[in-house]
Amino acid sequence: MERWTLDRGSFSSRLMLCSHSSAGFAEIYTLGADALSLLLTPMIFSREYIGYLARRTVKHLIDAKMITTSDLKGTEARVTEGLTDELSLEDRINEEVRVILDAYSEEMRKSGAQYQEMFKKVKGELAKKYKAVL
Amino acid sequence: MRISRDKLNKLAHTVADTLADIDHVGFMEDRNTIRQEARKALENLLMEEGRIDTAARQKIASQRKIILEGSQEWEILYRKYYNEEVRKLGI
Numbered sequence: 688m689e690r691w692t693l694d695r696g697s698f699s700s701r702l703m704l705c706s707h708s709s710a711g712f713a714e715i716y717t718l719g720a721d722a723l724s725l726l727l728t729p730m731i732f733s734r735e736y737i738g739y740l741a742r743r744t745v746k747h748l749i750d751a752k753m754i755t756t757s758d759l760k761g762t763e764a765r766v767t768e769g770l771t772d773e774l775s776l777e778d779r780i781n782e783e784v785r786v787i788l789d790a791y792s793e794e795m796r797k798s799g800a801q802y803q804e805m806f807k808k809v810k811g812e813l814a815k816k817y818k819a820v821l
Numbered sequence: 822m823r824i825s826r827d828k829l830n831k832l833a834h835t836v837a838d839t840l841a842d843i844d845h846v847g848f849m850e851d852r853n854t855i856r857q858e859a860r861k862a863l864e865n866l867l868m869e870e871g872r873i874d875t876a877a878r879q880k881i882a883s884q885r886k887i888i889l890e891g892s893q894e895w896e897i898l899y900r901k902y903y904n905e906e907v908r909k910l911g912i
Contacts (some may be wrong), residue, residue, distance in 0.1 A: 731823060732870070733904070739912045740866055744836055747862035753855050754840060755847040762846055769839035773832055820831040 732774060741767040777821050784809045822867045823874055829867065833860035869910075877902035 732740070742763050748754045756762040787809055788795065788802065795805060814821055822829070837856035840846050848855060880902040881888055881895060888895045 733907070735912050736870065736907055739907075739910065740863065741836075743866055744859055744862045748840075748855060748858060751858055753848070753850045753858055755849065756843070757845045762840070762843055765843055766836055766839050769835045770832060773835045820825075820827045 731777075734771065737770050737774060738763075738767045741770055776817075776819050780810060780813050780817065780819060780821070783813055822864070822871045824867065829860060829864060832863055833857070836863070873903060873906040873910075876906050 745754075745756075745759070745763050745766055749756065749759075784806055788805055794800075795802065813819075824832075833856050836859040837852050840855065841848070841852055850858075877899050881898050884898075888898065
């Protein structure tokens, strides 16, 4: 089994790409950096798509004569930022769950706790704490 | 659509709240009406996105060999086909 560990810049977690067969390895190797950068985009929608969502929504509101703006680009950028923040909330929570579970990994191993179950439980607690809509 | 109704409502709130915070944006209607209209726009766009998701999944399913969802190969192909579909929108 081939195994890679990639640092994700300022993020504390790491992305592990595991290949279970030589065919899988060849696939990843062929796609190269593009594939890796895609895998490093964790949100449900790409940043480009969120930008598109924001632009189209702002345009819709202007066309429907509901809003006016003297700085279209600036408005689109702010809405993109807001939507990105909201759509990346789950990833930030997942990240926090991983950090918490990493800190308790030894206790979890000793008690035989299942990582997936603990992940769900802690994620639920954090979502409640932040009043997040996931 | 790949997000819940609650999340869609939250996104519409985010759009309305963000717009209200921008000095150079003028509201011609009240914030609630704008939020509802933003929700409509987002819903239509995200339905379209749902079709992109389906198209990408169908392309993977039509491969000669079976590629299991959740495998790294599936994820890589999904992103590849998804982005091809997204590019058709001119993004």
